Amino acid sequence: MTDELKMPKLHWEDFQPGAVAIYGPRLVTREEIVAFAAEFDPQPMHLDEVAASATLLGGLAASGWHTCCLLMRIIADGFVLDANSMGAPGVEEARWLRPLRPGTSIRVRATVLDKRASDSRPELGFVKFRYEVLDEQDAVLTVMVSPMMVARREPGAPR
Amino acid sequence: MTDELKMPKLHWEDFQPGAVAIYGPRLVTREEIVAFAAEFDPQPMHLDEVAASATLLGGLAASGWHTCCLLMRIIADGFVLDANSMGAPGVEEARWLRPLRPGTSIRVRATVLDKRASDSRPELGFVKFRYEVLDEQDAVLTVMVSPMMVARREPGAPR
Numbered sequence: 001m002t003d004e005l006k007m008p009k010l011h012w013e014d015f016q017p018g019a020v021a022i023y024g025p026r027l028v029t030r031e032e033i034v035a036f037a038a039e040f041d042p043q044p045m046h047l048d049e050v051a052a053s054a055t056l057l058g059g060l061a062a063s064g065w066h067t068c069c070l071l072m073r074i075i076a077d078g079f080v081l082d083a084n085s086m087g088a089p090g091v092e093e094a095r096w097l098r099p100l101r102p103g104t105s106i107r108v109r110a111t112v113l114d115k116r117a118s119d120s121r122p123e124l125g126f127v128k129f130r131y132e133v134l135d136e137q138d139a140v141l142t143v144m145v146s147p148m149m150v151a152r153r154e155p156g157a158p159r
Numbered sequence: 160m161t162d163e164l165k166m167p168k169l170h171w172e173d174f175q176p177g178a179v180a181i182y183g184p185r186l187v188t189r190e191e192i193v194a195f196a197a198e199f200d201p202q203p204m205h206l207d208e209v210a211a212s213a214t215l216l217g218g219l220a221a222s223g224w225h226t227c228c229l230l231m232r233i234i235a236d237g238f239v240l241d242a243n244s245m246g247a248p249g250v251e252e253a254r255w256l257r258p259l260r261p262g263t264s265i266r267v268r269a270t271v272l273d274k275r276a277s278d279s280r281p282e283l284g285f286v287k288f289r290y291e292v293l294d295e296q297d298a299v300l301t302v303m304v305s306p307m308m309v310a311r312r313e314p315g316a317p318r
Contacts, residue, residue, distance in 0.1 A: 056246060095248065
């Protein structure tokens with residue numbers, strides 16, 4: 001492969017507030033819901049249909065952490081691995097609004113909320129995203145807001 | 160086992176604001192850091208030492224999502240599975256302050272920030288926790304704040 005065929009990587013300058021994109025889909029199976037729960041969040045509502053039916057969730061559903069991790073994987077394949085991502089300092093909020101049931105095919109809607117250059121590091125900027133995990137009917141299962149650090153194409157250039 | 164030997168489960172009434180407890184330890188291996196990243200967050204800084212050394216993290220470190228999931232497992236074993244937990248509506252914030260390196264033995268410090276009865280569901284209340292993931296020197300690697308829904312011993316009783 002020649003250099004000309006390589007995709008140019010996305011920089012901080014390439015993200016525009018208001019931009020929206022949808023990534024996925026990914027089918028979420030009962031098997032992976034239970035396997036994740038057994039490893040990280042072994043509460044009854046994530047492990048067993050009978051126990052889950054007696055809980056607030058009303059039936060087996062993925063751990064909220066599992067939903068966040070699936071979101072991460074979907075956006076990684078969607079755009080993060082094509083961007084000069086330098087990681088994230090954290091999460092501003094995550095809301096688990098509706099249960100993620102086995103057999104659901106999810107997508108992630110990513111919206112650029114805003115962006116700013118770093119005051120202390122001229123080589124990077126922050127891009128704040130709102131991510132929504134959607135089911136097949138576009139119902140929002142989870143909302144997560146997180147800033148991403150992205151390398152600038154022109155470090156320290158005027159904003 | 161007779162009923163008398165069963166541990167009584169914790170209810171909403173049993174959590175007191177200001178209470179602090181520490182759970183763990185758990186040793187986090189390079190193998191599990193890379194396996195988690197390969198599944199959910201395949202960015203170079205979580206997968207490969209050489210690639211990671213060129214990033215802001217300065218070396219291989221766990222995905223922030225992995226740290227959150229390990230936190231969840233530590234508190235599940237620590238107290239959540241002994242409580243009448245009804246799940247969590249989400250996360251108010253998570254901050255990944257310092258990298259979690261392979262070979263670190265982590266603990267979780269859980270602090271009860273406040274509690275309130277549910278206005279709409281007399282059978283449960285909210286207990287808001289701050290969780291801090293600590294390394295061997297008590298440095299705080301991650302902070303996470305999340306409310307938990309817990310069943311009340313006396314549903315609808317005066318607060």
